[in-house]
Amino acid sequence: MATVSVRQYHRGGFSFENCKRNALLEADINKLGFSSPAARKTGTTICGVVYKDGVVLGADTRATEGMVVADKNCSKIHYISPNVYCCGAGTAADTEMTTQIISSNLELHSLSTGRLPRVATANRMLKQMLFRYQGYIGAALVLGGVDSTGPQLYSIYPHGSTDKLPYVTMGSGSLAAMAVFEDRYKPNMEEEEAKRLVRDAIAAGIFNDLGSGSNIDLCVITKGKVDYLRPHDVANKKGVRTGNYRYKHGTTGVLTKAVTPLNLEVVEESVQTMDTS
Amino acid sequence: TLEACCSRAWTSCFNSTSIMAVEFEGGVVIGADSRTTTGAYIANRVTDKLTPIHERIFCCRSGSAADTQAIADAVTYQLGFHSIELDEAPLVQTAASLFREMCYRYREELMAGIIVAGWDPRRGGQVYTVPVGGMMTRQPVSVGGSGSSYIYGYVDSNYRAGMSKEECLKFTAEALTLAMERDGSSGGVVRLAVVSEQGVERQVILGNQLPKFSTV
Numbered sequence: 001m002a003t004v005s006v007r008q009y010h011r012g013g014f015s016f017e018n019c020k021r022n023a024l025l026e027a028d029i030n031k032l033g034f035s036s037p038a039a040r041k042t043g044t045t046i047c048g049v050v051y052k053d054g055v056v057l058g059a060d061t062r063a064t065e066g067m068v069v070a071d072k073n074c075s076k077i078h079y080i081s082p083n084v085y086c087c088g089a090g091t092a093a094d095t096e097m098t099t100q101i102i103s104s105n106l107e108l109h110s111l112s113t114g115r116l117p118r119v120a121t122a123n124r125m126l127k128q129m130l131f132r133y134q135g136y137i138g139a140a141l142v143l144g145g146v147d148s149t150g151p152q153l154y155s156i157y158p159h160g161s162t163d164k165l166p167y168v169t170m171g172s173g174s175l176a177a178m179a180v181f182e183d184r185y186k187p188n189m190e191e192e193e194a195k196r197l198v199r200d201a202i203a204a205g206i207f208n209d210l211g212s213g214s215n216i217d218l219c220v221i222t223k224g225k226v227d228y229l230r231p232h233d234v235a236n237k238k239g240v241r242t243g244n245y246r247y248k249h250g251t252t253g254v255l256t257k258a259v260t261p262l263n264l265e266v267v268e269e270s271v272q273t274m275d276t277s
Numbered sequence: 278t279l280e281a282c283c284s285r286a287w288t289s290c291f292n293s294t295s296i297m298a299v300e301f302e303g304g305v306v307i308g309a310d311s312r313t314t315t316g317a318y319i320a321n322r323v324t325d326k327l328t329p330i331h332e333r334i335f336c337c338r339s340g341s342a343a344d345t346q347a348i349a350d351a352v353t354y355q356l357g358f359h360s361i362e363l364d365e366a367p368l369v370q371t372a373a374s375l376f377r378e379m380c381y382r383y384r385e386e387l388m389a390g391i392i393v394a395g396w397d398p399r400r401g402g403q404v405y406t407v408p409v410g411g412m413m414t415r416q417p418v419s420v421g422g423s424g425s426s427y428i429y430g431y432v433d434s435n436y437r438a439g440m441s442k443e444e445c446l447k448f449t450a451e452a453l454t455l456a457m458e459r460d461g462s463s464g465g466v467v468r469l470a471v472v473s474e475q476g477v478e479r480q481v482i483l484g485n486q487l488p489k490f491s492t493v
Contacts, residue, residue, distance in 0.1 A: 124350075131347045134386075135289060155320075159289040161342035163313065163321045175318065 043211020045173030046076060046087035047201045048144045049185065050166045051194035054151045054222035055144035058198035059087045060173065060206050061231070062213035069213070075230060077219045081106050081117045082226070084145030085219050086126075089171035090158060091138035098139045102126055119145040119152040123162055131160025140170045146223050173205025173212040180204045195220065199233055206235055289341060290315050293462030295424030295453050296326060296337035298394040299436075299445045300417045304402040304473025305394040306445040309337050310424065310457050311465030322465045327479075331356050333472050334372045334395030339422035340409065341388040348379050348389055369395040373405035373413055381411025390421045396472050424456030424463035431455055442471060447488075454487045 026036050046059045063071035078086045078099035084106075088095025102125045110117045123143055130137055141156040155168040167185050169177040180201040189197070195218060205212040218232035296309040309326035312319055326338045328349045334356070338345035352375045360367045373393040380389055387409075394404045406412075406419040418436050420428060431452055440448065450467055457463045467482040 127343075127346070128350075131343055135343075157290050157315070157320070157343065159341070159343035161290045161313075161346050163324065165321065165323070 043173070043209065043213075044076065044089040044171030045169070045177050045202050045205025045209060045212040046089050046142050046171050047169040047174070047177045047181065047198060047205075048087065048142045048153045048167065049181070049189075049194050049198055050144075050151050050153050051189040051191060053191060054146045054220065055153050056191075056194045056198045057085055057087050057142060057144045057219040057221070058202045058232075059217050060202055060212040061215045061217060062206075062211070063092055064211060072214050073231075075217065077217055077228070077230075079103060080122050080143070080145070081110065083116055083147055083221065084119050084122050084143065085221060085226070085228075086122070086144070087142040087170070089140040089142075089174075094137045094139040095141065098126065098129065098137060099141070102129070116147060118147040118149060119143065119154065120147075120149070123154045123156065123164075126156050127160045127162045129160075130156065130158060135159040142168055142170050144219075144221060146221050151221070169201065169205075171205070171212065173202075173209035176204040176208040177201035191220065191222075195232075203233070203235055289343060290320055293424075293460075294326060294339040294422030295428070295456035295460060295463040296339050296390075296392055296421045297425075297432075297449050297452055298337060298392045298404040298406075298419050299440070299449055300394075300402045300404050301440055301442055301445045302402075304396045304442070304471060305404055306442065306449050306469065306471050307335055307337055307392070307394045308449040308453050308467060308469045310422075310453060310463040311468060312463055313342055314462055319464075324465070325468060327468055327470050329353075329477075330372050330393070331360065331367055331395070333366065333397065333474075333477070334369055334393065335470060335472055335477075336372070336376065337392040337394070337421065339390040339392075344387045344389045345391065348376065348387070348391070351379065352376055366397055368397045368399060369393060369403040369405065370400070370415075373407060373415075376407045377411055377413035380407050380409075384409075384411045392419050392421050394419075394472065396474060398474075402473065420452070420456075422456075422463065424453075424460035427459040428452045428456045442473075446471065450482055451488050451490075455490065457487075458490070 029036050043062060043064045044060060048055055048057045057077055059076035061073045062069055063074040076087055078088055080086050080099060080103045086099050088099060102122060105125060106117045106122055135158045138158050140158055143154040143156060153168055154162050154164050155170055156162045167181045184197055198218060199216055202216045214236050215231035216233040216235055218229040220227040290313055293314060294310060298305055298307040307327055311324045313321040313324045328336050328338060330336050330353050336349055355375050356367050356372050376391050376393055380387060390409050391407045396402050403415060404419050405415050418432060420432055446469060453467050469480045471478045
């Protein structure tokens with residue numbers, strides 16, 4: 001079948017070439033007493049809800065590297081196409097690159113068909129790629145959008161299984177967010193109610209899950225319009241320090257002072273111009 | 278080892294499942310529970326495990342959600358292509374063979390237990406089971422998934438040849454209810470479908486409407 005997609009490798013299976021190298025490197029590093037760098041993960045709470053006119057996607061903004069917060073305000077709602085957005089949980093690099101690859105291929109596909117892309121198409125492309133990599137691409141996604149068929153929401157797991165549902169949550173904070181959804185979700189909600197529900201679900205993840213934190217981003221997608229609200233809610237404002245730790249000059253007394261001039265002579269001086277045009 | 282290099286911190290999604298299919302005169306009745314789990318968390322409590330492969334051919338999926346979805350998509354494509362080439366409705370046996378080919382060839386990499394059921398003009402209603410490993414065999418009644426272990430006795434003792442459509446529906450609903458009751462990996466709602474010459478009729482039995490058995 002002819003495709004116009006770029007970057008599609010159809011050689012079977014995952015290439016394990018670098019695994020041996022990584023294993024050797026890891027063994028060497030451990031011998032020297034250092035630890036190998038931890039992959040940056042987005043601990044994350046992401047969720048989505050289908051309401052009367054479209055879908056609302058929500059995400060927290062914390063990215064973690066082990067037990068340290070690497071980015072306090074990262075963007076987890078990725079652009080796929082003008083009418084389709086995708087929240088990503090799992091390995092940050094994997095979600096970023098996977099969504100970019102599918103976004104690129106979908107734009108080419110859309111130019112080829114002459115139509116606005118469908119959410120189901122993005123879902124197919126994502127699941128087929130993730131299945132091909134047998135779960136080694138750690139991307140857990142919430143895909144949502146509005147197309148000619150209506151508003152749709154999919155959850156996509158790293159191994160390549162997908163579920164089409166009216167409300168979904170993913171990430172380490174998904175259980176906290178799902179608790180909120182199971183309590184208050186109703187079909188055909190109004191926009192404000194849906195935004196409030198998603199905001200509260202992400203907040204539940206932020207305050208009850210250590211892997212999620214900082215702000216709440218929202219993305220409201222309706223037919224013909226997308227509201228990318230970043231941030232929608234700054235749930236964790238940085239506090240103001242009550243004390244002042246700047247000391248005036250002269251606070252530390254000088255006991256002795258010794259000045260040693262260094263005799264540096266210029267040995268060689270050359271000027272190389274660089275063409276920066 | 279390769280596993281140590283590429284460690285995965287998440288568990289994959291499983292349709293651990295109870296699925297069932299029964300042949301009757303004029304078609305088949307298929308049924309499934311609706312639970313998909315990642316470890317101990319229910320990722321989807323309203324899953325539809327009865328997947329259409331063609332107009333009058335369905336498959337019931339159990340095992341790894343990703344594997345069975347990928348296989349079903351591939352077989353749907355292959356069968357659709359074959360049907361267009363043939364200019365005829367495909368045989369249920371053809372669909373089952375396509376599943377078997379894939380499940381046997383990639384048996385080391387896959388975890389998929391599938392029941393293929395449908396109606397075709399040549400042989401009427403048929404049920405073929407393709408368990409893990411890639412065997413294929415036709416059976417008048419077939420159960421699958423983790424919950425099936427608990428209902429073999431019920432099915433063996435209560436199945437009679439020549440049941441009507443309504444009797445088959447009742448039989449399937451009751452068997453699946455019993456399986457869902459005892460198997461932790463099965464639950465939610467019971468999805469049923471009747472596939473016959475007339476087409477497909479689908480129904481859902483919600484949790485509170487399930488048949489009740491004695492609670493001893």
